[in-house]
Amino acid sequence: MKASDEELIAQIKVVFNDYDDGLSEQGWANLRKKFPEKENKKLPIWWLSGIAASLLLVAGLYFGEVFNTQKTVLQLSKHKKHEPVGKPSTDHIKPQNDSVFENNTIAVENTPITPKVRQQASPAIEPITIHTEAPLMASNAPVTVKQPDKNMDTAPIGETTAPPVVVDHGNMTATAKVENKQATGATLIETPKNTAEKENPATKLSTQEFLNKESERLAKQQNKNGEKNNTANTTIDVFTGTFFNYHDNNDAKLSAGVGLNANVKVTKNLVFSFGAGISQNKVSYENKVPTEVSSSMFSAKNSGLSLAPSSTVYSATATNDVSFNGQLLTIDLPMAVKFYPTKKQDFYISTGINSTSYLSQKYTYNYNWSNFMVKNGEVQSRQETEKRAFSGFDFANSAIIAIGINQNIGKNTLIFEPYYKPALGTMGDKNLRISSAGINLKFNFNGAKK
Amino acid sequence: MREKQGLNELISYCKQGNLRYQELLYKQFYGYALGICIRYLNNRDDALEAANDSFIKVFKSIGSFNEEHDFKPWFRKILINTSLDHKRRSMRFSEALELTDTIPQSIHTSVIDKLSAQDILGLMKHLNELQRTVFNLYEIDGYSHKEISGMLNIPESSSRTYLTRAKQALQQLLANHSIYTR
Numbered sequence: 020m021k022a023s024d025e026e027l028i029a030q031i032k033v034v035f036n037d038y039d040d041g042l043s044e045q046g047w048a049n050l051r052k053k054f055p056e057k058e059n060k061k062l063p064i065w066w067l068s069g070i071a072a073s074l075l076l077v078a079g080l081y082f083g084e085v086f087n088t089q090k091t092v093l094q095l096s097k098h099k100k101h102e103p104v105g106k107p108s109t110d111h112i113k114p115q116n117d118s119v120f121e122n123n124t125i126a127v128e129n130t131p132i133t134p135k136v137r138q139q140a141s142p143a144i145e146p147i148t149i150h151t152e153a154p155l156m157a158s159n160a161p162v163t164v165k166q167p168d169k170n171m172d173t174a175p176i177g178e179t180t181a182p183p184v185v186v187d188h189g190n191m192t193a194t195a196k197v198e199n200k201q202a203t204g205a206t207l208i209e210t211p212k213n214t215a216e217k218e219n220p221a222t223k224l225s226t227q228e229f230l231n232k233e234s235e236r237l238a239k240q241q242n243k244n245g246e247k248n249n250t251a252n253t254t255i256d257v258f259t260g261t262f263f264n265y266h267d268n269n270d271a272k273l274s275a276g277v278g279l280n281a282n283v284k285v286t287k288n289l290v291f292s293f294g295a296g297i298s299q300n301k302v303s304y305e306n307k308v309p310t311e312v313s314s315s316m317f318s319a320k321n322s323g324l325s326l327a328p329s330s331t332v333y334s335a336t337a338t339n340d341v342s343f344n345g346q347l348l349t350i351d352l353p354m355a356v357k358f359y360p361t362k363k364q365d366f367y368i369s370t371g372i373n374s375t376s377y378l379s380q381k382y383t384y385n386y387n388w389s390n391f392m393v394k395n396g397e398v399q400s401r402q403e404t405e406k407r408a409f410s411g412f413d414f415a416n417s418a419i420i421a422i423g424i425n426q427n428i429g430k431n432t433l434i435f436e437p438y439y440k441p442a443l444g445t446m447g448d449k450n451l452r453i454s455s456a457g458i459n460l461k462f463n464f465n466g467a468k469k
Numbered sequence: 470m471r472e473k474q475g476l477n478e479l480i481s482y483c484k485q486g487n488l489r490y491q492e493l494l495y496k497q498f499y500g501y502a503l504g505i506c507i508r509y510l511n512n513r514d515d516a517l518e519a520a521n522d523s524f525i526k527v528f529k530s531i532g533s534f535n536e537e538h539d540f541k542p543w544f545r546k547i548l549i550n551t552s553l554d555h556k557r558r559s560m561r562f563s564e565a566l567e568l569t570d571t572i573p574q575s576i577h578t579s580v581i582d583k584l585s586a587q588d589i590l591g592l593m594k595h596l597n598e599l600q601r602t603v604f605n606l607y608e609i610d611g612y613s614h615k616e617i618s619g620m621l622n623i624p625e626s627s628s629r630t631y632l633t634r635a636k637q638a639l640q641q642l643l644a645n646h647s648i649y650t651r
């Protein structure tokens with residue numbers, strides 16, 4: 020080497036050994052734009068999609084229910100018009116239905132009921148008996164008769180039987196018979212006691228209106244009864260979940276998922292639940308990479324070990340020099356048992372297992388390796404990324420412990436389900452050991468109380 | 470020794486993620502980092518970007534740094550690799566310029582002593598990217614041709630050739646420079 024070359028090289032080393040242009044402050048300000056990386060405050064797209072889907076679902080079900088109710092009423096009204104009136108039947112009068120009608124008031128002024136009236140001054144005449152077969156579901160349903168006008172005095176005295184009015188609510192038909200043998204006044208209006216007091220003129224309805232209204236109410240009642248009878252069936256949950264993945268003292272990463280669950284009732288308080296969901300799992304090992312992860316990394320064909328000149332001299336402390344980020348798009352297959360401890364069944368405790376299959380796996384790791392054969396053991400940093408798609412299945416790699424709180428929305432149920440999933444096994448190609456905790460927002464169709 | 474202790478203390482605070490000490494480390498090694506990056510990138514803005522990216526890598530991975538080793542060589546590796554990454558990204562490894570027409574036999578050494586950073590960068594600009602990179606890696610930063618071959622993905626023989634041509638070009642440029650400055 021020429022002397023001038025050596026001179027030049029020495030001069031370059033001297034000049035550039037500390038090339039401080041006095042703008043370090045500006046340089047630091049530039050660096051601060053990138054570091055430290057700020058957490059993305061925007062909600063992940065999965066999360067937003069989940070919320071949007073849930074809101075749409077709730078809105079859709081709400082309006083759907085309103086629409087269905089109106090439709091039922093309309094159908095019943097139409098049906099009623101073709102129903103023959105006057106077909107008496109007492110088959111369906113049951114004591115348990117009494118309460119349904121106890122507060123109803125019927126104004127019979129438009130009905131062809133003619134009360135029997137007798138003159139008080141006619142001692143020879145037997146006490147009047149009115150047999151009224153009125154459209155009543157209950158024996159104590161009020162029948163109100165307006166004060167008769169004076170012409171009533173001239174009305175023929177004798178027994179009058181009102182034509183029966185039948186209220187037909189699908190399979191429920193009622194006929195009531197009212198008998199009153201008292202006749203103490205000049206004009207006797209024979210009605211059951213207590214009913215006149217309950218009469219509210221403001222709520223007087225025509226028979227048709229009354230029937231429509233009762234049909235509507237009965238339809239609802241029947242729905243409720245039907246639901247109660249359906250408690251043994253299977254229900255479906257749609258859920259969105261937001262959760263944190265973590266391992267030891269590494270940073271927790273926010274992740275999210277969506278899915279479907281089927282619930283099969285086993286006993287009165289026990290439900291077997293299973294389903295499938297898609298979730299995005301992120302994990303970051305900055306401080307301490309588990310041995311199973313690092314061993315998986317360095318056994319990979321293109322990973323750090325192969326870059327080292329000799330595997331035998333690879334630093335034994337290499338696993339401490341690693342930072343690792345994993346992103347997994349997974350199909351989760353949860354199986355759990357839900358136990359409802361209370362009679363009200365407004366919350367449950369759930370436990371089970373979760374298995375995982377992988378749609379995609381992406382791993383990025385930064386690591387330093389040193390070898391005393393190279394550069395006197397200087398540490399060298401490297402970064403690598405690995406991707407895989409549609410591979411792997413881990414059975415029962417996490418347990419499920421959850422509490423669900425039910426909130427009825429119409430005939431359906433909204434469930435808030437905080438949960439914890441401790442890792443039972445590892446996930447993915449790199450044997451990630453991830454525990455997670457989060458909350459599921461579930462929408463339970465069919466609304467059957469489990 | 471005392472300086473090393475101070476540096477180790479600084480590093481230990483940086484390991485805790487203390488931003489204040491990270492800033493101190495940055496300012497302490499700003500000139501060192503920029504000096505290395507600018508030799509490879511020959512442009513102050515690009516060099517600053519590479520230096521900052523290197524500092525970020527340092528802050529992120531300083532937890533794995535063993536204080537028993539010297540910090541500077543570890544940091545130098547990061548700086549050089551980051552600079553080469555920037556260079557690859559901008560795809561600026563162009564074909565060599567032919568500057569080997571006439572090679573002066575001797576150059577007045579007093580001229581070399583007076584070369585400033587800007588003079589050297591000015592001279593380096595006349596080299597093509599590969600020549601400059603190989604020259605820097607081999608002559609200034611002490612990499613072997615084998616290592617350079619792996620780093621730049623070129624044959625070792627090419628590395629030697631680029632180095633020779635770089636030196637020849639610099640001799641010629643220096644001769645011109647000395648004539649100009651004399």
